[in-house]
Amino acid sequence: MKEILGLLLFSALLPFLPLGDWQAFLLDTAQFAFLITALALSWDLLARTGQLSLAHGAFFGLGAYAAGLTAKALGPLPALGVGMAVAGLSSLVLGLATLRLQGIYFAIATLAFSEVMRTLVLKAPFTGGPIGLPVPPAFPGLPLGGYYLAFSALLLAVAISLGLARSRLAYAQAATRQGEAVARVLGVPVVRVKLVSFLLSSALAGLTGGVYAFKTLFLTPYDAFGLGRAVEALVIPIFGGLYTTSGPLLGGFLLVGLESWLRLRVGEGYLVAYGALLILAILFLPRGLVGLFGGRRGAD
Numbered sequence: 627m628k629e630i631l632g633l634l635l636f637s638a639l640l641p642f643l644p645l646g647d648w649q650a651f652l653l654d655t656a657q658f659a660f661l662i663t664a665l666a667l668s669w670d671l672l673a674r675t676g677q678l679s680l681a682h683g684a685f686f687g688l689g690a691y692a693a694g695l696t697a698k699a700l701g702p703l704p705a706l707g708v709g710m711a712v713a714g715l716s717s718l719v720l721g722l723a724t725l726r727l728q729g730i731y732f733a734i735a736t737l738a739f740s741e742v743m744r745t746l747v748l749k750a751p752f753t754g755g756p757i758g759l760p761v762p763p764a765f766p767g768l769p770l771g772g773y774y775l776a777f778s779a780l781l782l783a784v785a786i787s788l789g790l791a792r793s794r795l796a797y798a799q800a801a802t803r804q805g806e807a808v809a810r811v812l813g814v815p816v817v818r819v820k821l822v823s824f825l826l827s828s829a830l831a832g833l834t835g836g837v838y839a840f841k842t843l844f845l846t847p848y849d850a851f852g853l854g855r856a857v858e859a860l861v862i863p864i865f866g867g868l869y870t871t872s873g874p875l876l877g878g879f880l881l882v883g884l885e886s887w888l889r890l891r892v893g894e895g896y897l898v899a900y901g902a903l904l905i906l907a908i909l910f911l912p913r914g915l916v917g918l919f920g921g922r923r924g925a926d
Contacts, residue, residue, distance in 0.1 A: 689832025713832025
């Protein structure tokens with residue numbers, strides 16, 4: 627819990643630190659870290675049931691486009707609510723159809739859903755198609771408005787993750803993850819538990835996508851619905867520590883910071899070094915960073 631509070635406090639005070647000529651770059655990198663970390667936390671909420679989702683890139687994109695399309699008419703904050711609702715409702719439809727699947731079958735179904743959503747947005751005329759969709763800034767008169775909007779999304783993700791870990795649902799998720807047949811014998815409504823987890827997870831991913839839209843001010847289907855979003859969402863919790871809050875938080879901050887540093891130092895070959903470090907971490911840190919620092923899986 628201390629590392630969570632420390633990282634959040636540092637993030638809140640970062641704009642007021644003497645960063646010199648690096649301030650604009652560091653604040654922009656921090657915003658991206660907030661959003662990717664929030665997306666990773668949303669993925670981990672569903673992973674606690676044992677389900678491997680590759681649809682979080684689609685929920686991210688749906689939230690981004692829904693917020694971008696409604697921002698002018700509704701304003702930024704209601705538009706973010708629309709993005710959460712669209713992502714959440716789409717997860718209900720997908721979940722009712724697929725949550726009885728397990729393992730690789732569920733992962734393939736969610737990947738197919740992502741590709742369908744990307745294709746629909748690519749072909750729909752009102753989304754701008756392959757040309758893209760311009761998005762108005764959320765707070766044009768506030769220089770730090772976008773920064774603290776992204777930070778607020780991260781705060782909400784952390785609060786939901788911590789609250790869920792302390793709720794009765796956490797025990798039902800753990801039982802479902804260990805074995806659905808045994809969980810049913812114990813009286814756990816397995817499908818309902820997975821559906822509620824899917825709804826919370828996707829709505830948070832939609833919120834993250836909406837804030838991302840206001841950060842970039844321009845959306846394309848290839849960016850918003852890219853498979854890379856889904857991969858980032860699952861790699862960060864694995865690197866940081868699954869089924870925790872501190873794991874994705876530490877993993878997100880470190881991986882985004884590492885990627886930015888490698889881009890500056892290595893240039894176009896940064897992905898090689900980045901991938902090698904991830905492979906080494908997965909091989910030698912099976913419990914992620916929280917295991918390295920003595921944390922327990924399932925703890926904060």
